[in-house]
Amino acid sequence: MTLTDEDxxxxxxxxxxxxxxxxxxxxAPYLYSMGRRMLRDQGDTESCVQDAFLNAWKAAGRYDISLASVKTWLVTIAHRRFLQALRDRPDMTLPIEEWDAPTPAADPTDALLAQKAVQVLDAGERHLVELAYYRGxxxxxxxxxxxLPLGTVKTRLRAALARMKTHLGGD
Incomplete structure (x- = not known):
């Protein structure tokens, strides 16, 4: 019998x-793929994925199924770790057009979905999303x-993410 992620x-x-x-x-393959797109460095990516799983191990008792699926929870932990790695090297910038560039371990479907989602944003929205979610x-x-005023940033980011989600057919 295969155990569920929650089990x-x-x-x-x-x-x-x-x-x-x-x-x-x-x-790990999914998180590694995500990290390679963000960090562009194999060593940093491997370290961050390992840290993400260590953090998940430590936080497993606090996981709440009502807040997110296990996959979403793990992606959130890893994404935060990738962003911290980017903050640790402030000279690192990755143009938004390269966020979804496939890596050998990447799922091509995920890369195509990311491309489609980003394409629905105007230049201003893309810039805000880049600063907040890929530069940390x-x-x-x-x-x-x-x-921009803080409230405007929050409103525009929320709207940009909603547009991306709607474009992808998200609920």
Missing amino acids: LIHQMAQGQQEALRELHRRY HSHAEVADLTG
Whole structure:
């Protein structure tokens, strides 16, 4: 019988290392692909993915199924770690057009979906999304960098993400 992701998280919370190994087997390729697109460095990506799974191991007892799926939870943990790696090297910039460039381990479907989602944004929205989600700036930092009021940044980011989600047929 194959265990669900939620079963594996519960087992991780009980200290069962095999559950962590299984989640790693299921999701490390996806997270690695995501990290390579953001970081463009194999060593940094590997380190961040390892850190993400270590953080998931430590936080397994706090996982709440009502807030997110296990995949979404892991992606969030990894994304935060990738953003921290970018903050640690402030000279690193990645043009928005390259966010979704496929890597050898990338799922081509994910890359195509990312391309489609980004294409629906105008240049201003793309810039805000880039600053907030791929360069790791807080909303307040984005406001400072762009000269926009904080409330405007939040509203425009929310609208941009909603447009992307709608374009992709998200609920």
